[in-house]
Amino acid sequence: xxxxxxxxxxxxxxxxxxxxxxxxxxxxxxVVFEMDSTSIxxxxxxxxxxxxxxxxxxxxxxKRKALVGNIIGFTGGLLVAVPLISIVAGGQPEWAxxxxxxxxxxxxxxFSSSFRGHALNAIEIYNSGVSVSSHRIRPSFHFYGTGASxxxxx
Numbered sequence: 001x002x003x004x005x006x007x008x009x010x011x012x013x014x015x016x017x018x019x020x021x022x023x024x025x026x027x028x029x030x031v032v033f034e035m036d037s038t039s040i041x042x043x044x045x046x047x048x049x050x051x052x053x054x055x056x057x058x059x060x061x062x063k064r065k066a067l068v069g070n071i072i073g074f075t076g077g078l079l080v081a082v083p084l085i086s087i088v089a090g091g092q093p094e095w096a097x098x099x100x101x102x103x104x105x106x107x108x109x110x111f112s113s114s115f116r117g118h119a120l121n122a123i124e125i126y127n128s129g130v131s132v133s134s135h136r137i138r139p140s141f142h143f144y145g146t147g148a149s150x151x152x153x154x
Contacts, residue, residue, distance in 0.1 A: 030116075072104050
């Protein structure tokens with residue numbers, strides 16, 4: 001019983017010292033989020049940012065902008081594809097669809113840029129709350145004979 005309470009306390013307090021910094025960088029398809037050299041999804045970033053309400057609100061704004069931009073961009077892509085498909089099928093293409101699709105695609109670009117800006121701002125807000133000298137607790141279990149030990153390295 002005493003061991004389990006001690007282990008629970010060590011793990012609970014370990015989370016306070018193990019906050020890791022998030023990073024964001026641009027890629028060909030948008031942005032990539034990283035934590036501790038591991039790529040994480042936008043949904044995982046959202047869960048992590050719930051610890052800091054200001055950063056979480058900013059990230060929600062970013063995700064809303066991305067959703068609007070993605071919908072408009074996808075619609076523009078469909079409008080460009082319709083005449084191309086009709087050409088392949090041997091029909092008469094409606095070139096007005098290509099123009100409308102291009103305009104919608106151009107309208108979606110500021111939303112994408114706004115998403116990157118808000119997401120970067122949210123990551124900076126979160127990282128400002130994470131101490132630079134955060135400790136990393138690395139637990140390791142060692143088994144020997146009929147016993148076991150837990151080693152915590154700071």
